[in-house]
Amino acid sequence: MPHYVDFNGLQVGDSLPSLTKDPITKVQLVRYAGASGDFNPLHTDDSVAQKSGLKVVIAQGILIMGFMAQAISGWVKKSDLKRFKVRFMGMTYPGDVITVKAVIKEKQEGEKGLFVLCDTLAEDQNGETKVSGQFEIMQPI
Amino acid sequence: MADVSKVGLGLPPYVFVVERVKIREFAEAIGDKNPVFLSKEGALAEGYLDIPCPPTFITLAFQEFTGAYLKAFEALGVSLTNVLHGEEEYEYLGEIHAGDQLTCHLNFESIVEKKTKTGPMDLITLRTLFTNQEGKEVLRSRSLIIERK
Numbered sequence: 554m555p556h557y558v559d560f561n562g563l564q565v566g567d568s569l570p571s572l573t574k575d576p577i578t579k580v581q582l583v584r585y586a587g588a589s590g591d592f593n594p595l596h597t598d599d600s601v602a603q604k605s606g607l608k609v610v611i612a613q614g615i616l617i618m619g620f621m622a623q624a625i626s627g628w629v630k631k632s633d634l635k636r637f638k639v640r641f642m643g644m645t646y647p648g649d650v651i652t653v654k655a656v657i658k659e660k661q662e663g664e665k666g667l668f669v670l671c672d673t674l675a676e677d678q679n680g681e682t683k684v685s686g687q688f689e690i691m692q693p694i
Numbered sequence: 695m696a697d698v699s700k701v702g703l704g705l706p707p708y709v710f711v712v713e714r715v716k717i718r719e720f721a722e723a724i725g726d727k728n729p730v731f732l733s734k735e736g737a738l739a740e741g742y743l744d745i746p747c748p749p750t751f752i753t754l755a756f757q758e759f760t761g762a763y764l765k766a767f768e769a770l771g772v773s774l775t776n777v778l779h780g781e782e783e784y785e786y787l788g789e790i791h792a793g794d795q796l797t798c799h800l801n802f803e804s805i806v807e808k809k810t811k812t813g814p815m816d817l818i819t820l821r822t823l824f825t826n827q828e829g830k831e832v833l834r835s836r837s838l839i840i841e842r843k
Contacts, residue, residue: 587723588722589754591758592757626730634786638781
């Protein structure tokens with residue numbers, strides 16, 4: 554059973570434990586293409602990527618969003634997640650090591666439960682943000 | 695460039711079935727070992743009725759299996775070679791489980807022209823409402839697609 558974050562002991566400005574993924578591989582991009590149905594060859598075929606001016610294939614942005622979702626559903630029970638939005642900032646390549654981070658932006662207790670809003674981002678091994686976003690949770694008290 | 699006369703219209707409602715094996719395949723492709731996504735036993739142990747959808751799984755409802763993105767781009771006259779995905783947002787209204795049959799209402803919400811240093815672009819917002827087989831609204835999504843002109 555996952556060990557979820559206990560927000561009672563955390564305040565606005567506190568960070569959640571970051572998640573560092575294994576390096577992205579070309580095989581992972583092919584598997585994700587098949588799993589998601591995103592068969593854009595920019596993600597799977599180097600020769601197509603090179604025709605578009607890239608050196609090699611690039612990762613699907615939604616795969617990186619999926620890494621962030623993996624972190625979130627490790628931090629909180631998935632059914633408590635109410636909203637998740639991201640902006641795709643930069644391209645990610647095979648070999649990149651993505652770390653997902655989050656900081657508490659708002660925390661309020663109300664009739665419906667505990668509401669928490671977090672800023673989140675996915676950055677590579679050089680600290681460059683690839684995807685940034687926010688998520689909201691509502692936990693029953 | 696995107697056809698602004700289509701704003702407010704959308705695709706005819708279409709159906710997307712949440713296949714059990716695809717959830718596992720999707721979680722494994724991401725490298726997400728959360729047991730709730732990998733087996734029904736793991737999901738039941740966490741209090742779910744069945745395997746829940748991972749938070750970004752709904753992307754399948756737009757891709758090859760339904761062709762919804764391609765149909766939307768075709769309807770809007772958007773060239774595939776010039777598009778980038780700018781933003782993605784999901785609002786979770788209810789749980790989606792393996793075996794659910796979702797009806798998808800994809801709407802062309804807005805097309806806004808923006809001038810940038812690298813040239814003009816259209817910002818195309820697609821909104822989709824997903825209802826399950828019981829008629830319950832379970833998810834709303836928003837995709838911002840950028841078309842370079």
